[in-house]
Amino acid sequence: MSREGTTTVAGPIRVLVADDEPMIRAGVRAVLATDPGIEVVAEAADGHEAVELVRAHRPHVAVLDVRMPRTDGIDAAAEIRRTVPGTGVVMLTTFGEDDYILRALGVGAAGFLIKSGEPEELLGRVRALAAERRDAARERVAGLTPRERDVLAHLGGGLSNGQIARRLHLVEGTVKAHVSSVLARLGVDNRAAAAVVAHEAGIPPPPPPEQR
Secondary structure, three states: OOOOOOOOOOOOEEEEEEOOOHHHHHHHHHHHHOOOOEEEEEEEOOHHHHHHHHHHHOOOEEEEEOOOOOOOHHHHHHHHHHHOOOOEEEEEEOOOOHHHHHHHHHOOOOEEEEOOOOHHHHHHHHHHHHHHHHHHHHHHHOOOOHHHHHHHHHHHOOOOHHHHHHHHOOOHHHHHHHHHHHHHHHOOOOHHHHHHHHHHOOOOOOOOOOOO
């Protein structure tokens, strides 16, 4: 059941938390853990690490502190939005950081939260942003042909071109062409990213073949 004021999102919402203060990270994780529909998949202590972990885990939402060492939250947000556009970004700030907030919004952050704010604000923002990202994923797959959607579903299941060809009764060269078309239409550069889009759009992987 969704919380009041939020949109129901199927499946767990994957979240990355980045803050150079361990106590803040622990507090954010504890708040998110109160919602069984949210899973913290990674934590980072600086902006550079946050970008690398987002690329590796491709969470629905990244919660970033504005000021962090090595790469600050604003630069990290800009890089995440550039390289992993399927991940939404929420910034953590303190009072008196209005200039940082404006810069963060300018690079594509979806919003900000005051560290001393209510836990429900964090939960509600994460769920709403995840729902927005999934709505965007559904729009991206809407332009695929039925055959391309079939191929995408199999990509979501982690199948190789040869396995997809056997499951769909196609020659492998045709599958390769479909995969290239799917990647281009979705605007992603690899199969793993396409699989994430499939998951976010609610396209389930195909069931395993029946054993004879």
